[in-house]
Amino acid sequence: MSEWVLPTTEEIMKIRIITAVLLAVGVSIARAAPDGPIQPIQPVKEVNLAKADLGKQLFLDGRLSRSGVLSCATCHNLAQAGVDNLQYSVGDRWKLDAINTPTVYNSSLNFVQFWDGRAPDLKAQAGGPIANPVEMGGFTHVIVTNFLKTIPGYVTEFNAVYGTKDITFDEVTGAIAEFEKTLKTPNGRFDRWLRGDPNAIDARELAGYRLFKAIGCSACHNGEGVGGKSFEKLGVFAPYKTSNPEEGRYEVTKKDDDRMRFKVPMLRNVALTYPYFHDGAARTLHDAVETMGRIQLGQQLAPEENDEIVAFLETLTGEFPSIALPQLPAGSDATPLSQPFAGTPEANHFQ
C-alpha cells in the first residue's frame, strides 16, 4: 500500500499555478469552440505518409479482387464523394450488394464501421470487402498476400514501410486504413461559419441549422461528423417501411431491442452521397429529410422547413483533398492474370 503524504506548501502552490493555467487554457478553448452540437472537421494529423501512400495504391488496385476489376474505389469512387451514387453497389459477377454504400470520406470519424457497427475500426473494416464474395469476390488473405508478393514494386514498398521481408494481410489492411485517415473534408462553408465567418452561410441556411437543432435532428446527428457517433433506432415514431431484410445492430448482437438500430450516418457531404438510407430508398435529400422528421421526430415538416434544412445540409459539403493518381506497380512474369469470367461460359469466348 502506498502511503498518503501531505503536499508541502511549495507543492500546493505548484498545483494552484497548474490549475490556474489549465483553467485559463480551458476557458480560451471553450471560447474558440462553437457551443453548438456540431464541431468543425479537424485537419488530418499524425499520418504515416509512406504507409498512406502504399494504402492509396492498394485502395485503387483492382487486382486485389477475384475478377481483377473491382477495387475499393469502384464502389467508393474518390472522385465521386467516396460513393457510386447507386442504390446498391455492383460487385463480383454483377451481384448486387445487400446494403447502400456509405462514403469513405471522413470515415475515420465514425465510432465504429459499417451500418451495423460490426467492425471496430478502419483496419478491421478493410479486410471485409476483399473476402466478401459479393463485393470483391472472396479472395482469402493468403491469396491476396501471395499475389502481392509476385509484384516487385509492392515487395519493395511493404519492406520500406514495415521493415519486414514478408507481406502480411495485417499490413495490407493497416496501409489502407492509414490512407483512409487522409480522406477528410474540412473547411466546408458550415465549418467556416462555425469558426466565425458570418458570411459563410446565408440567412436561409442559418434558419435551416436552427431548425435542425430546435426539432432535434442534432440529438442524433452531431459532433465533427454530424453523426457517426451512436446506434439509433430507425423508426422512433413510426416504423420504417422497406423490403430490405437488413436489421442493423441486431445482426451483431441478436438482441431484439437492436432490431432496426443502425449507426447514425454522418451528414458531411450528404448533398453528394445520394441515394439515402441503408436501403438507398430515398433518392433526394428532400425525401430523406421528410422521412427523418416524420419517423424519427414525429414532425410533419412544412415544405419551407424542409427546404431550409436541405439548404443547411448543403453547407456541410467540405473541401476534398487533392489526391495524386499513383501508377500501380506492374506485376512480374510470375504474377497471374486475373480471370474475371472463370467458371462461366464466357471464359471460353475465343476457344
Ligand code: HEC
Ligand atoms: C462492391 C462494392 C464495394 C467494394 C468493392 C468495397 N466496398 Fe466498402 N462498402 C460497401 C458497402 C455496401 C458498405 C456497407 C456495408 C455494411 O455496412 O454492411 C461498405 C462499407 C465500407 C466502409 C464503412 C463506412 C461506414 O460509414 O461505416 C468503409 C470504410 C469501406 N467500405 C471501405 C472499403 C475499402 C477499404 C474497400 C477495399 C478494400 C472497400 N470498401 C471495397 C461497398 C463496397
Ligand code: HEC
Ligand atoms: C433518433 C435519431 C435520429 C434523429 C432524431 C434523426 N436522425 Fe437522421 N438518421 C438516423 C439514422 C439511424 C439514420 C440511418 C437510417 C438508415 O439506416 O437507413 C439516419 C439517416 C439520415 C439521413 C440519410 C443519410 C445517408 O447517408 O443515408 C439524413 C439525410 C438524415 N438522417 C437527416 C436527418 C434530419 C434532417 C433529421 C431531423 C429532421 C434527422 N436526421 C433526425 C438517426 C436520426
